[in-house]
Amino acid sequence: MTTPELTEDENLGLYQRATERGAEWWRVSVADRPETYRLEHGMGDGRGAAVDIDLVVDAENLRAKLKKWRREGFAIDSGDTPNDLASAARIAFMPELQRLAAQAAAAASHRHAQQAQPTVRIGHVEVPCGVDNPLVPRINPAYLFSERFNDIVEDIVENRRVMLIGHTGAGKTSLIEQVAARSHHGVLRSNMNGQTTVGDFVGFWTVKGGETLWVDGVLPSAMREGLWLIVDEIDFAEPSILAALTAVLEPQGRLVLKEKGNEIVAPHPAFRLFATANAVGAMGQFRHLYQGANLMNEAFLDRWRVYLLDYLSPAEETDVLVRTLAPHMTRTLAATLAAIAADCRAAFAREDLSSAFSTRRLLDWAELMLRTGDPERAAAPAIYAKVSPEDAALIRGIIRHHIAPAA
Ligand SMILES: Nc1ncnc2c1ncn2[C@@H]1O[C@H](COP(=O)(O)OP(=O)(O)OP(=O)(O)O)[C@@H](O)[C@H]1O
Ligand SMILES: [Mg+2]
Known part of the structure; x- marks a missing residue:
């Protein structure tokens, strides 16, 4: 057997063998210093296959390892058969991805440490602060940042376009507002399920004191002033508004004000764009509940990060009840109320109930x-009067199941 020549990429790759405990593998890659190689070892078929040995060796050491592996029955996946190649790639994917993600996170936190801009920590994420202005929402001290929100907050920092979808009252608008409140960013909201016209949104000409003036709509205002714009119920927007939005969906996307001699509006670095919707994408199955909602085409949706926001879990909702209604709400009462909400939502998911049960x-x-x-008296204006008599009867049953009448 000849000693392998160690030229650049030769010998790099994945070596694996089958054992009684499943696949075992060694991966050889180039290390940071010249003439050194990184060796990673792991067991398993790739699903969650973790690296259990991770070392750096020189060329001579690698040659010795290669010999040993060959003796032990390891074979390099050089693509002998398409199947081998596919299985090697499958095994190698997660360890490699995890290494790259860790590198990216380290680089991001380094970049971050070098920025002079003040930041505030929200969940796991450092969010750059804006300047206080009257449009900064009020902080809700009872607001609970669920673990699930970290990715969304990170997207905001990275200046991604974020669309939140979910049932009414699941917390879509308040999530964005509470991130803005804590990081001092002004928020503008524009609701598409109503009278919002393309003029309100983009801008219009008007006559004032004999003079013709241009009035910016919410979109150019937010872009120029570095505000956060929430386009609420985007699935009800008219096509001309969606057309104007599409232009600014790219991170540096500019808006062309055609009506104003093609003036170009470039986005302020603090500008952020959000949308919320009830019946888009994965929520499409509930379209019958949100009458008049439009289907959004995939090309449009692909320009957003779309997050499905579910209701809070019963434990989280218990927390929110206690915090919001402190000092009058106890944990015992709150847990029962959260359980009632969870039961109502389960009934809704089974289509026994036709109305959703929001946190609001x-x-x-x-x-x-x-x-x-009196829970029953309170339920009349807060719940029963808002739903059909059949739904009210079912919800009353669920409440009675959890709360025995006073003696
Ligand atoms: N994580 C949370 N912590 C505390 N309160 C919350 C939380 N999520 C939602 N809420 C409460 O629920 C209310 C409704 O939330 P929000 O208005 O954000 O819902 P939404 O999804 O935007 O609803 P809609 O589709 O009707 O606009 C909030 O005002 C807040 O009181
Ligand atoms: Mg909302």
Whole structure:
């Protein structure tokens, strides 16, 4: 057997063998210093296959390892058969991805440490602060940042276009507002399910004191002033508004004001664009509940990071109830109320109920119940009057199941 020649990429790759415990592999890659090689070892078929040995060796050492591996029955996946190649790639994917993601995170935190701009920590993410202005939302001290929100907050920092989809009252708007409140960014909201015209959105000419003036709509205003714009219920927007939006969906996307002699509006670095929707994409199955919602085409959706925001878990909602209604709400009462909300949502998912049960509705009911001392009386304006008689009867049943009448 000849000693392998160690030229550049030769011998790099994945060596594997089958064992009783499944696949075992060694991966050879180039290390940081010249003439050194990184060897990683792992067991398993790639799903969550973790690296258990990770070392750097010189060329001579690698030659010795290669000999040993050959004796032990390891074979390099050089693409002998398409199947081998596919399985090697499958095994190698996760360890390699995890290494790259760790590198990217380290680079990001380094970049971050070098920036002079003040930041505030939200969840796991350092968010650059804006300047205080009257459009900064008020902080809700009871607001709970769920672990699930970290990716969304990171996308905001990276200046991605974020669309939040989910049932009414799941917390789409408040998530963006609470990130803005804590990082001092002004927020503009524009609701598409109503009278918002392309003039309101983009801008229009008007006559004032005999003079013709251009008035910026919310989109160019937010872009120029570095505000965060939330386009609420985007699935109800008219096509001309979507057309204007599409131009600014790229990170540095500019807006051309055709009506104003093609003036170009470039985005301020602090400008962020968000959308919320109830019945788009993965929520499309609930379109019948949100009448009049439009389907959004895939090319449009692909320009966003789309997050499906579910209701908070019962444990999280218990927390929110206690924090929001402190000091009057106890954990015991809150846990029961959160369980009722969870049961109503389960009934909704089974299509036994036709109305969703929002966090907003739950908080309102709880607040009113603390005032009246009577869950049933509080439920009338907070819940029953908003739903069909059949739904009201079912919800009443769920409530009785959890709360015994007073003696
Ligand atoms: N994580 C949370 N912590 C505390 N309160 C929350 C949280 N999420 C939602 N809420 C409460 O629920 C209310 C409704 O949330 P929000 O208005 O953000 O819902 P939404 O998804 O935008 O609803 P819609 O589709 O009707 O616009 C908020 O005002 C807040 O009181
Ligand atoms: Mg909303």
